[in-house]
C-alpha cells in the first residue's frame with residue numbers, strides 16, 4: 001500500500017443566511033472557498049465531505065453557482081470529492097430529492113450512497129464506504145441494516161479502509177447531551193481504520209473500534225455556542241481580505257486493522 005492523504009471536511013452549511021442576512025450567507029461561501037484553496041495547496045489524493053454540505057436540500061441559485069465554481073476548481077486540480085448526505089441536505093422526500101444528486105450526475109462530486117456498493121476505491125491505496133442519513137434513531141434502526149444488506153461494507157486487505165457517515169454516535173465522551181444519537185456503536189461495522197464523521201459541530205477525535213473516529217467540525221459558526229471556535233459569528237460589515245488559512249488538524253491513523261474481538 002502506498003502512502004496517501006485526504007482532506008476530511010463536514011458541516012459546511014452553504015446557503016445559510018443566518019439572521020436573514022446576505023452577509024452571513026456570503027460568509028459560509030467564503031469559508032468554503034478558503035477550504036478549497038487550502039485543499040488545493042495540500043494536494044491530497046481526495047477530499048471527503050461528511051454531510052451538511054448545504055444548509056438545505058435545495059439551495060438558492062447563487063449558493064449553487066458559487067459551490068459549483070469551487071467544485072470545478074477541485075476537479076481541475078484532480079481532487080475527487082466524496083460525499084454523503086447530512087441531516088440538512090438529504091432528500092426530505094422522493095419528490096423534492098436533494099441537490100447532491102444532480103451534482104453527482106454532473107461529475108462534480110461522488111455521492112457514495114448513490115453508487116453501487118456505496119463505495120469508492122483507489123487501487124493500492126484505499127477503500128471508502130459511505131452511508132445515507134436517516135434523521136433520527138428510529139428511522140436509522142429501520143433503514144440502515146437494509147441499506148448495508150444491499151450495499152455490504154467490504155473492508156479490503158492491504159489498503160486503508162475509511163467509513164463516512166453523518167450522525168451522532170452514542171459515545172458519552174464525544175456526543176454532546178443536547179444531540180440525539182442516531183447511531184449506537186454496534187450499528188457501525190468494524191474493519192475500518194478511519195471513521196470520517198459529520199453532524200457534531202465541535203471538532204472531535206478518538207479511538208473507535210479498530211481505528212479512529214473523527215468529527216471534522218463546522219467551518220463557520222451556525223450558532224452562538226459555536227462562536228468560540230470561529231470568532232466570525234457576526235457579519236463583518238467592513239470586509240477585509242483575510243489570508244486563506246483554515247485551521248487544519250493532521251491526523252495520523254493506523255491503516256492496519258488489529259482485530260480485538262470488540263464490536
Ligand SMILES: [Mn+2]
Pocket residue numbers: 011013052086088199201
Ligand atoms: Mn451540521
